[in-house]
Each structure stands twice: as C-alpha cells, then as structure tokens.
Amino acid sequence: xxxxxxxxxxxxxxxxxYAVSQVFLHTPIEAEMGTAQKIFYFHVPLAWxxxxxxxxxxxxxxxxxxxxxxxxEAIAVAAGEMVVLCGAGVLITGPIWGDATWxxxxxGDARQTSTALLWLVFVAYxxxxxxxxxxxxxxxxxxxxxxxxxxxxxxxxxxxxxTIHPQTTVVGSLPGSMWATLWLCVAAILPTCIALVxxxxxxxxxxxxxxRAWIERDAAAATA
Amino acid sequence: xxxxxxxxxxxxxxxxxAESPENVKKVEGRDPETVRLKRAYESEVEAKVASDHQxxxxxxxxxxxxxxxxxxxxxxxxxxxxxxxxxxxKR
Numbered sequence: 618x619x620x621x622x623x624x625x626x627x628x629x630x631x632x633x634x635y636a637v638s639q640v641f642l643h644t645p646i647e648a649e650m651g652t653a654q655k656i657f658y659f660h661v662p663l664a665w666x667x668x669x670x671x672x673x674x675x676x677x678x679x680x681x682x683x684x685x686x687x688x689x690e691a692i693a694v695a696a697g698e699m700v701v702l703c704g705a706g707v708l709i710t711g712p713i714w715g716d717a718t719w720x721x722x723x724x725g726d727a728r729q730t731s732t733a734l735l736w737l738v739f740v741a742y743x744x745x746x747x748x749x750x751x752x753x754x755x756x757x758x759x760x761x762x763x764x765x766x767x768x769x770x771x772x773x774x775x776x777x778x779x780t781i782h783p784q785t786t787v788v789g790s791l792p793g794s795m796w797a798t799l800w801l802c803v804a805a806i807l808p809t810c811i812a813l814v815x816x817x818x819x820x821x822x823x824x825x826x827x828x829r830a831w832i833e834r835d836a837a838a839a840t841a
Numbered sequence: 842x843x844x845x846x847x848x849x850x851x852x853x854x855x856x857x858x859a860e861s862p863e864n865v866k867k868v869e870g871r872d873p874e875t876v877r878l879k880r881a882y883e884s885e886v887e888a889k890v891a892s893d894h895q896x897x898x899x900x901x902x903x904x905x906x907x908x909x910x911x912x913x914x915x916x917x918x919x920x921x922x923x924x925x926x927x928x929x930x931k932r
Contacts, residue, residue, distance in 0.1 A: 637901075652893035656900045663904070702911050710900040717896040813911065820918055827925055834932065 622812035629812070632805035636798070644798045653717035658799055660710045661788070662806040664732070667703040668768045669807075670696040670814065671735055674742070675765020678758035687825055688818075690754065693761055695817035697742050699810055700764070704736035719781060726780035731771045738764035 640658045647654035677693035680686055711729065712722030723729060738760055746757040775782050788799065 651889055653896050655897055659901065659904055698911075702907055706904050706907050709903045713896050713900045713903075717893055809908065813915065816915055820915065820922065823922055827922065827929065830929055834929065 622815040625808040625812035625815075629805050629809040632801065632808075636801045636805045639798045639801055644794050645792070647795075650718045653714060656710055656714040656717075658802045659806070660707060660714060661799060662803040663703045663706040663710065665803065666806055666810050667700055667707055667732070667735070668771060670699040670703065670810065671739065671768045672765050673814075674700060674739070674761045675768075678742075678761035678765075682755060682758040682762075687822060691818040691821035691825070692814070693758070694743075694746060694821050695814040697739050697746070697761060698817060699814050700739040701736065701743060702813075703810065704732065704739065707732060708736055724781050726782055727774035727778035728771060728780055728782040731767060731774050735764055735767045735771060738767060 636658075640655055644655075644658075646652055674693050674696035677689045677696060680689035681693055711732075715724065716722040742757050742760040742764060745753050745760060749757060772785065774780060775784050788796070791799065
C-alpha cells in the first residue's frame with residue numbers, strides 16, 4: 618500500500634505526454650471555437666476532480682465530526698487542499714478559455730459563481746483548520762460539509778439557471794475522437810490527484826503522530 | 842454589301858488567335874477586390890489562431906505551475922517532518 622501513490626504517479630507520468638499529444642496532434646480542431654477549445658481537455662477533468670474531492674472532503678469531515686477518526690481527518694484535509702488546487706486551476710483556465718471564445722473572462726453566471734463559492738469555502742476550511750483556535754476542527758468540518766453541498770448546485774447550475782456555460786450533456790454529444798481524448802486526460806489527471814491526496818493524507822497522519830509524541834515526551838519530562 | 846463580313850486579316854487577334862468567348866480563359870482570384878477580401882480573411886484567421894495559441898499556453902502553463910508548486914510544497918513538508926522526527930529521536 619505504501620507504493621500505491623507512486624505507482625499512480627508513474628502511470629500518470631506515462632499518460633500525460635500521450636494525452637497532450639492526442640489533444641494537439643490527433644484531435645480535430647473544434648469548428649466554432651477554434652484552437653482555444655483545446656483548453657477544454659484539461660479544464661473539464663480539473664472541474665470534475667474538484668467536485669469529486671469536494672464530496673470526499675465533506676464525507677470525511679462528516680465522519681471525523683461523528684466518530685473522531687484521525688484517518689478521516691487526514692483525508693479531509695488532503696482532499697480539501699486538492700479542491701483548492703484543482704479549483705484554482707478551473708477558475709483560472711475557465712476565464713482564459715472564456716476570454717478566447719466568449720470575448721470576456723467572467724460572465725458571472727451560476728456555474729462560475731457556484732464554483733468560485735466552492736473554492737472560497739474550501740479555502741476557509743483550510744484556514745480554519747490551520748489557524749483556528751482549539752476545537753475549531755468541528756467548525757472546519759461543518760464548512761467542508763457546506764462545501765460538499767455546493768457540488769450538486771454546481772452540477773445542476775446549467776440546468777436550473779440561464780447560463781452561457783455548455784450543458785451537462787455536452788460530453789455525451791462530443792464526436793468520438795474528442796470524447797476519447799477527454800477521457801484520456803481524465804485518466805491522466807485523476808491518478809495524479811489521488812496520489813497527491815494519498816501522500817498528503819499520510820503526511821497529515823504523520824504530523825498528528827509527531828505532535829502526540831512531542832506532547833508525551835514533554836509530559837514525561839515534566840513528571841520526571 | 843454585307844458590313845459584318847470583314848476580311849479575314851482584320852477579324853484575327855494580333856497574336857494570331859481568334860478572341861471568341863470559348864477561347865477566353867477566366868482567371869480566378871486575380872480580381873483586386875477578391876484578393877483584398879481573401880487577405881483580410883487570412884489575417885483575421887491568423888490573429889485568431891495566434892490569440893488561441895497564447896490562451897492555450899497560459900492555461901496549460903497555469904495547470905503545470907499549480908501541480909509542480911503543490912508537489913514542491915509536499916516535498917518541503919516531508920523534509921520538515923523528517924527533520925522534526927530526527928530532533929525528537931535525539932532528545
């Protein structure tokens with residue numbers, strides 16, 4: 618199990634160059650948007666990853682709130698960081714793509730706004746988790762659960778409100794070559810993110826164990 | 842007298858070929874207006890492709906920087922933890 622994240626990273630390292638070559642050399646240029654549509658192949662997987670880890674963080678935080686599990690807490694922190702990382706990617710590449718195709722980087726539509734809200738909630742989660750007072754982990758967990766609730770809002774935003782964003786059905790309607798390239802990019806990004814979350818969760822558990830060891834050592838020194 | 846019936850030497854073109862409509866070849870794309878429109882279209886496409894490429898480089902660059910930056914952050918954290926563990930073991 619110790620080597621699982623490194624195996625995932627090795628798979629991703631092999632897939633990334635292949636995915637990028639497929640995007641630029643073997644996938645046709647989209648007729649309406651032109652070459653700028655190539656941003657889609659990494660923007661969408663990043664958005665999906667953000668949502669997946671938003672839900673993972675919310676569930677782990679809920680478990681941590683309920684049964685005080687150290688493992689759940691470590692996973693929640695690691696997943697929260699991944700949401701912020703991938704969310705930043707989505708919130709930067711989206712406006713770049715929008716600027717190229719819509720002529721404006723930010724339209725303030727429901728999907729953009731709810732994604733920005735998700736990102737801010739998880740930034741707040743990490744800040745409370747890191748700089749909050751003692752027992753602020755409960756407040757942080759509540760924030761993570763609130764963030765996870767935002768995920769279905771992001772998904773259904775294009776169905777509920779009028780937005781310039783493409784509908785959720787757009788992936789299913791892609792031509793075969795574009796569809797295959799998109800899933801290849803998902804296959805490159807997702808293992809990378811799982812591996813990074815895995816490594817970060819291990820680090821968090823080690824940090825907790827180290828903290829405990831320091832406290833025990835100080836207590837032993839005080840009683841001696 | 843039939844005035845349309847010109848002598849053979851007068852109806853022939855200076856080069857010696859007859860200028861009947863069947864022999865005139867239409868030259869495509871030589872019309873200045875068409876050429877001007879084509880050039881304008883080409884420069885518009887060129888500007889769009891250049892702009893798209895610039896956007897793509899920025900988008901992919903940002904993704905690369907984010908992931909490499911996070912990887913380095915994890916590596917630094919791991920080093921700091923290792924140093925902390927060594928300090929704890931020495932005491």
